Amino acid sequence: MKVLVTGANGQLGQCIKKQASNFSELELHYFSSVNLNITDAEKVTEAFKEGNYDWCINCAAYTNVEKAESEEKKSFSVNAEGAKNIAKACAEFGVKLIHISTDYVFDGEKNSAYVEEDQVNPINVYGASKLKGEEYIQQNLAEYFILRTSWLYSEFGHNFFNTMLRKANEENCVLKITTEQKGTPTNANDLAFAALQIVSEQKTAYGVYHFSNEGEATWYDFAKAIFTNANKLNDVELIASNEYKTIAKRPNNSVLSKERVKHKLQLDIPSWEESLANLQNNL
Ligand SMILES: NC(=O)C1=CN([C@@H]2O[C@H](COP(=O)(O)OP(=O)(O)OC[C@H]3O[C@@H](n4cnc5c(N)ncnc54)[C@H](OP(=O)(O)O)[C@@H]3O)[C@@H](O)[C@H]2O)C=CC1
Numbered sequence: 499m500k501v502l503v504t505g506a507n508g509q510l511g512q513c514i515k516k517q518a519s520n521f522s523e524l525e526l527h528y529f530s531s532v533n534l535n536i537t538d539a540e541k542v543t544e545a546f547k548e549g550n551y552d553w554c555i556n557c558a559a560y561t562n563v564e565k566a567e568s569e570e571k572k573s574f575s576v577n578a579e580g581a582k583n584i585a586k587a588c589a590e591f592g593v594k595l596i597h598i599s600t601d602y603v604f605d606g607e608k609n610s611a612y613v614e615e616d617q618v619n620p621i622n623v624y625g626a627s628k629l630k631g632e633e634y635i636q637q638n639l640a641e642y643f644i645l646r647t648s649w650l651y652s653e654f655g656h657n658f659f660n661t662m663l664r665k666a667n668e669e670n671c672v673l674k675i676t677t678e679q680k681g682t683p684t685n686a687n688d689l690a691f692a693a694l695q696i697v698s699e700q701k702t703a704y705g706v707y708h709f710s711n712e713g714e715a716t717w718y719d720f721a722k723a724i725f726t727n728a729n730k731l732n733d734v735e736l737i738a739s740n741e742y743k744t745i746a747k748r749p750n751n752s753v754l755s756k757e758r759v760k761h762k763l764q765l766d767i768p769s770w771e772e773s774l775a776n777l778q779n780n781l
């Protein structure tokens with residue numbers, strides 16, 4: 499089975515490369531932003547035409563939540579128009595799509611875990627651009643999986659986990675971490691494995707799914723667990739605080755319900771604590 503992976507040098511793309519060793523039956527073709535700019539509709543069509551792919555895993559995205567507030571055009575160009583280009587090419591060449599979306603499509607006002615049918619209402623530009631991308635895919639393609647995930651981290655790229663570990667090495671490190679938002683940290687390796695499993699098992703229950711690790715945490719809880727596992731809790735002064743200023747608003751609750759993905763796609767989902775410890779034990 500031939501699979502095109504876009505945004506392959508990003509965090510999730512690198513996790514897919516790592517997890518691919520578990521799926522030797524798949525022939526994965528990796529395209530970085532330089533090799534395939536998904537905002538270029540002609541280039542996208544060309545790549546799909548030449549490759550004769552069975553599946554596409556779209557890892558390409560504009561993910562800077564803070565900068566998106568002042569770079570709305572760029573954010574929509576990649577996350578909405580880019581996703582549309584991919585969906586149209588998938589439809590034209592009979593390619594099935596796995597697209598990744600975000601918990602930030604919700605406003606965070608719900609008091610329990612979000613299910614797939616819940617009302618979307620993004621409160622920042624990044625979330626709005628990702629939602630538009632979801633809509634374009636649904637309008638242009640039937641055979642798609644949209645996996646909404648949350649708080650991705652891994653050993654690769656720019657993420658909260660790597661930021662915390664980097665800061666812990668600074669002298670006299672004082673960290674004020676917010677307890678205002680509740681969600682679920684998700685090991686990007688688990689998401690990469692799930693995406694490859696969907697492809698490998700040729701799942702056909704297309705649609706929108708929530709996929710994050712199990713459980714819930716605040717960013718403060720997440721930071722504390724990172725430092726505990728790394729044996730660095732005594733090296734930093736960790737303060738639970740809501741004084742950390744951001745440009746973009748974040749949803750106060752973005753915990754995702756995994757009932758649908760567990761029952762319809764039969765995917766195993768580890769708890770965030772277990773998956774975090776597993777990653778840190780093997781670094
Ligand atoms: N990170 C997170 O916490 C979360 C991420 N997601 C979603 O998961 C997916 C993967 O995210 P993640 O791997 O963390 O993000 P990254 O930012 O690490 O990777 C995104 C990749 O997309 C590439 N890219 C950007 N613009 C284009 C373009 N026009 N054409 C082709 N490639 C492009 C980037 O390349 P370059 O660096 O060269 O610009 C980068 O390699 C995204 O859809 C994201 O929205 C969902 C929830 C949480």
Ligand SMILES: Cc1cn([C@H]2C[C@H](O)[C@@H](COP(=O)(O)OP(=O)(O)O[C@H]3O[C@@H](C)C(=O)[C@@H](O)[C@H]3O)O2)c(=O)[nH]c1=O
Nearest residue numbers: 561563600601647648649650658674675676717742748
């Ligand atoms: C670095 C830092 C962040 N924070 C807060 C800011 C924010 O509310 C929260 C997370 O900060 P970050 O900027 O690292 O994370 P953020 O960019 O909001 O992460 C999001 O990325 C996009 C791509 C998604 O799709 C989301 O699921 C989510 O993972 O922690 C602190 O309180 N103290 C700190 O020292």
